Amino acid sequence: MATLQERLHIQYPIVQGGMVWCSGWRLASAVSNAGGLGLLGAGSMHPDTLELHIQRCKAATNKPFGVNVPLMYPDIEAIMAIIIREKVPIVFTSAGNPKAWTATLHEHGITVGHVVSNTTFARKCDEAGVDIIVAEGMEAGGHNGREETSTLCLLPQVRAVTDKLLLAAGGISSKASFQAAMALGADGVQMGTRFALSAESSAHPAFKAYCRNLNEGQTKLLLKRLSPTRLAQNPFSERVAEAEAHGISLEDLKALQGKGRAKKGIFEGDLEEGMLEIGQTAGSIRHEETVADIFADLFA
């Protein structure tokens, strides 16, 4: 079987997770230029915005890049039409059924990855003919599976049920954790948090600085009745944690969350009222750095 690098035509087995409000053309093209696979995060883009970012990404790199598409996205048909029209070579889907789009994308020669948090969905990926499975543990920032299985426990269990190319995601941010993931049986890794805090990320500088000062234990899985989401501790997350400890209803939780809080926190830098989606490994990242710095640190 081809290696991940052969399959994706990349130099290093590193995929940059497609993250809301962080991963536009600047980040994705920087990662692809550095020898990894950059992914545009469609989850926070209107279709027109995505089209623009795809075009800019093509102008900024002649290496392969892809798009991450959360399948519960309302404009999913429009998004996929743009991806196909623009001949994006790689799509990573998440938050939905891998059978929904894999065949269509394959018809257009697109390589398909899908993100899972349990073995049930890993088997569904296998059946759907997905090319690459991403096993994402509970350390990951933002939206998470309900099982709260860590990468250390999840990866070997997914490896046991599929022969597909397999990426470890969640909690990986360093050479040591990359090597640990490979020891667990991964063909490569997807890294989010470290790239989210890099210079090329479109996240607000105040968000990046805040996350670089977190200690372990200062991100939490919250909003569990809606969709478990890992957030950095801030006044908004504290209100959610308090309400959840007191058994808040689903409706009241929706009202408490409101709309647009991820944009407010990550993109606009509102550290009080925004939702600060970031992974548990933020506590290991302390310094400002570029994408090139990250690859030098991982592979020097």
Add this chain to the structure above:
Amino acid sequence: MATLQERLHIQYPIVQGGMVWCSGWRLASAVSNAGGLGLLGAGSMHPDTLELHIQRCKAATNKPFGVNVPLMYPDIEAIMAIIIREKVPIVFTSAGNPKAWTATLHEHGITVGHVVSNTTFARKCDEAGVDIIVAEGMEAGGHNGREETSTLCLLPQVRAVTDKLLLAAGGISSKASFQAAMALGADGVQMGTRFALSAESSAHPAFKAYCRNLNEGQTKLLLKRLSPTRLAQNPFSERVAEAEAHGISLEDLKALQGKGRAKKGIFEGDLEEGMLEIGQTAGSIRHEETVADIFADLFA
């Protein structure tokens, strides 16, 4: 600096976690005889029972073994007096301040390990002169830290603040996860769950069989207002989860838990009403095996 093996006079860098209702003299001596370090779990023993287990362990192995002592144990003075009188060479403490007993144990030539779930306590271990730090992630069975940091994220952060000998614990049950832990910077690992389900464990056969059939996602961190505890899913855990989702008060939670449920579940095999403390990696363990089988699998 001496390696873990040199420091503990053992062949392999594997410590068997001292677990309530699982780790009596039979399990601890089997692990020590196989070349690891066996630990008696004082947390579920009256002082007289511990004394008996220490004496039987000495009769069953001439290799080093130790005792795990949760420091919130009510009979702590009596327990420590027995350990010192019986000249047990190694003590792992947990659930308390590492400064409380380290100096006393050192005066008697006893090597001291301490279990932590965050860097704050790792630093306290350093200051207290503890010999070995165990960084235990949220995958671990039974009592857990409040931070819910996974082993993958915790180990490198603890490694960054101390030069002490460092064990990774939580989620480690296989050659691959052992190698992953070593890649993360550990000097060795502490394994609980796999030994808890081995033939030599004093857990009830029904408990072992039940845990070998769990899938990922079927253990959960519960009882968070009391002391976060990882339990296998069963009717009792479902009642707790439901009550916690509805904001149960601390007093009502204490009443719901009642007394003696860990013994009931683990030692007596009551799969409906017992507390089934087991780690997240149970989902990777499917077959009956002895301690010798485990070491052969890890080091063949």
